[in-house]
Amino acid sequence: MGAGMSAPETLTASAAAEAIAAGRLTSEALVRACLGRIAARDEAVRAWAFLDADLALEAARAADRGPVRGPLHGVPVGLKDIIDTFDMPTACGSPIWSERRTYADSAAAALIRAAGGVILGKTVTTEFANRHPGPTRHPMDPARTPGGSSSGSAAAVGDGQVPLSLGTQTSGSLIRPAAYCGIWALKPSFGEASRVGVYRQSDSLDTLGWYGRCLDDVVRLRAVLLALPYAPVAAPESAPRLALCRSLHWAEAAPEAQAALEDAVARLSAAGAVIATLELPPALFADWEAVHGRIAGFEAARNMAHERHRAPDGLSATLRDGRLREGLELPFEGYVAAQRAAEAMRAWADEALADVDAVLTLPAPGEAPVGLAHTGSAAFNSLWTMLHTPCLSMPWARGPAGLPLGLQLVGARHEDERLCAAAAWVAERLRG
């Protein structure tokens, strides 16, 4: 281990991968450092649902023995505990499945392993990636939520316990925790990352996504998870086409969040960007939260038929009497109408975003809120999930409690590479 490697657990995944590929760091040393950080911090943060140090170290040593297999060779990754692995339990944050093991890896786990990555363990999820919280606390303030449902994945990356982790988003489960925990997240365009072996709430909404510590971290993981060649992102020389979207929920954002977004816009304008304003047509979007809820509820009530019928007492009242009951009570016509409304909104977004490289918007209403009973509001997330657009969150500012505020960039559907290039330009200018 060379100079500057005294705390390898704090490296970005990219720096760690490069150090491993160059022989300056071993996967085993990195995994040991992560395990050390977890041992020191787990009582406070509680990010892990399953962790077997021997299993992780064995995988790390196997990576150290072999040739470099991919852009994340030797790098540990945490998986949200709704993502299957053949060698670890996947409990979905529910007492119903505390013993659940699967024969196969999820596609995501298999692709990570095939690229030389090391599955470190499973991170805490809210119950079935829904609202009922797990035990995880915000890494910078144990009285606050880290966000959810990808609670453990966000907290672990934010706390220096693992450089990369996987989460999912049906409402705001990936992007919001990233903003709260001060890390990077990429939710790719709907449909691009395989969901095989990932617990399913809603076929129409669930999207696999991931966390890292810099833009290149999430770009590398995208290449691995989409089984595409990795290429580093280069910021374009001239300013990307940006648009500010305050959304229909601007009034729900804290003043510091509003100010942080406006400040980013001012700095990027000063750096040469011409920033348009994107208004969501109020008539088309008036009902969007109900539309999202109807799709999610109708589908979850069917998808969770096994749990509803065989283990109803193992479900939280929040889930059973909330989303599942609502989904069962919704008439079929209401579901179809919601699907059609979502498609109409998506068609509008496809058109409106065609000439925009990145929409600048809030990833969350403010700093992580105090309290562990709720994981925060998805008001700034669920719409984009339903629109199937790629979403990226980056750390940007601090709020009055000293906690992170993020900046969300949203791209056109399937234009994730364009979005990441715009994010590179934005990040460079905001650092400057």
Place this chain on the structure above:
Amino acid sequence: MGAGMSAPETLTASAAAEAIAAGRLTSEALVRACLGRIAARDEAVRAWAFLDADLALEAARAADRGPVRGPLHGVPVGLKDIIDTFDMPTACGSPIWSERRTYADSAAAALIRAAGGVILGKTVTTEFANRHPGPTRHPMDPARTPGGSSSGSAAAVGDGQVPLSLGTQTSGSLIRPAAYCGIWALKPSFGEASRVGVYRQSDSLDTLGWYGRCLDDVVRLRAVLLALPYAPVAAPESAPRLALCRSLHWAEAAPEAQAALEDAVARLSAAGAVIATLELPPALFADWEAVHGRIAGFEAARNMAHERHRAPDGLSATLRDGRLREGLELPFEGYVAAQRAAEAMRAWADEALADVDAVLTLPAPGEAPVGLAHTGSAAFNSLWTMLHTPCLSMPWARGPAGLPLGLQLVGARHEDERLCAAAAWVAERLRG
């Protein structure tokens, strides 16, 4: 058991459910009759991948002890062997998963059980619901394929071994076997029936569907699987709005298949229907088979990452060097272009079918072909799968070998109830 119940295994599911609900038949007697038929015929047909008579009889007796829980109470159902059950293996037609067991029921299995249905066993699928065939033979001619990939499900219903079964369709895996085996099938609109616990090839295409012996059979099963109230379908008094679509593959159909479709059109016209002609715009649809193949291949190659990396030698050459290799070789831009092309075709179909209750078209190019190495052509199916439209196949005529020819009815997306009502009118007129 009353008069006329001497062969309960030959009843429609509807007749069986009504007899059970009225106390004229027990689920146990029905299941015993099915098991008897299977014992007599299994050597010839080979439709079952897993069958445990004791388990099925136990479920039947439990149904007989309890109150009537749903419209299929006590009725046995076969599940394609890619559909999980907590109490049976699900081998996916692959040696890789010959021992695979899951903790949970698929949503479909759970919904069937919750409605009082009896899971009879698992039916043979081609390897991972793809092309490499299983051992199943056509029930009327053991030298012929029953079609695939839902081979065992179609053959078992066609042979009187079970009144209902579940299949899936990514290309033509549900509708084509129904036509070959002379039974009814319903592939609902994409997205409506939960796919949780169903082996996934392609998130964008895979659709759960099912077989029965009459229209009401598939309508009852739809109510159960969508967790909706059951209502019998009534044929409209006046003729539905019908359209004939010969498709772009008309020349690939056997003369007897062409004649059977034209004959149906003539009879329905004589019965008072005004039948329009639906032409697929050649420019928009010229490339549709390649578009379908690119989506299916790109997604399958990612979805099957576990099998590709951990058990490549357990995959057939057909699958490994065909769809999976093609999917890995396709550049990302090719996948995105294919998704956009499919969406454009779907938008056209939504418009073109808005005022059509049912499109009349072929479900297969002709009778089941001779040979067990291939399961037949999906040329008349994959387009509708990609368009996400509901598809229904009904038995209609016989070919020169005395084997069934079906009639396919296709509806507008999410208009499955309208499609079934039109099918009721069509079936009544064709019977007359």
